[in-house]
Amino acid sequence: MLEIGTQAPEFTLPDQDGKNHSLKDYRGKKVILYFYPKDNTPGCTKQACGYSVLLPQIEEKGAVVLGISRDSVASHKRFEEKQNLSITILSDPERQVIEAYDVWKEKKNYGKVSMGVVRTTYLIDENGVIVMANDKVKAAVDAENMLGALE
Numbered sequence: 001m002l003e004i005g006t007q008a009p010e011f012t013l014p015d016q017d018g019k020n021h022s023l024k025d026y027r028g029k030k031v032i033l034y035f036y037p038k039d040n041t042p043g044c045t046k047q048a049c050g051y052s053v054l055l056p057q058i059e060e061k062g063a064v065v066l067g068i069s070r071d072s073v074a075s076h077k078r079f080e081e082k083q084n085l086s087i088t089i090l091s092d093p094e095r096q097v098i099e100a101y102d103v104w105k106e107k108k109n110y111g112k113v114s115m116g117v118v119r120t121t122y123l124i125d126e127n128g129v130i131v132m133a134n135d136k137v138k139a140a141v142d143a144e145n146m147l148g149a150l151e
Contacts, residue, residue, distance in 0.1 A: 001102055001120060001135045008033070008124045009100040013068065013090040016076035021066065021090060023128065030063035031124040032146045034137070035103040037117045039071045039079035039089075043139035047119070048079070050143030052086040058143075061150040062126075065143075068092050069117060103135070123149055 002008070008031075012022040023031065034051075036044045051058070051065045058065055067089040071079070076089045090097075098104050103120045106113055121142055123132035132149055 001133050002122070002130055004130055004133055006130055008122065008128050008130050009097070010128075011097040011100065013092055013097060014073050015088050015090055016073060016080045018073050021088060023124070026064055026066075027128060028126050030061070030126060030150060032058065032063055032065045032121065033068065033101075033124055034065070034119075034121040034142065034146075035068050035098060035101065035117050036119055036139075038069060039075045040082065043119070044069070045079075045083055047137075047139040047142050048085050048087060048089070049083055050140065052084070054143045054147050055086050058147055058150065061147070063150055064088070066090055068097055070095060070098065121146060 119137040120135040
């Protein structure tokens with residue numbers, strides 16, 4: 001996990017519609033940047049839906065939400081349509097941003113060890129500095145917690 005107080009690594013990735021988003025596009029706004037393992041899985045769906053529900057309140061506080069996973073643009077589009085999402089989800093199949101943000105780690109699942117995305121949420125300030133980092137994310141309440149952090 002990246003340290004609080006460090007400059008967030010720059011990136012440009014395509015969203016579910018194929019439109020590119022760069023971190024620098026959001027200078028002047030707070031950015032909730034969350035990394036999740038896979039589209040249309042129970043935890044990831046709860047997390048994305050939570051952010052979609054709270055998006056108007058998050059935007060009122062001058063923040064944007066960007067989700068990132070290794071899934072393809074097409075997978076993200078299906079996820080958005082199936083779950084009626086209103087947030088921006090970015091595709092990083094090459095793991096460039098995932099690795100830059102130090103969320104590609106060894107994971108244990110039912111005793112099996114594999115590499116994967118560790119669910120992690122960063123709050124980046126208006127100048128691109130990481131002000132909060134959490135790698136112990138509870139998917140169902142992440143959006144509420146981050147909304148509270150914007151106070």
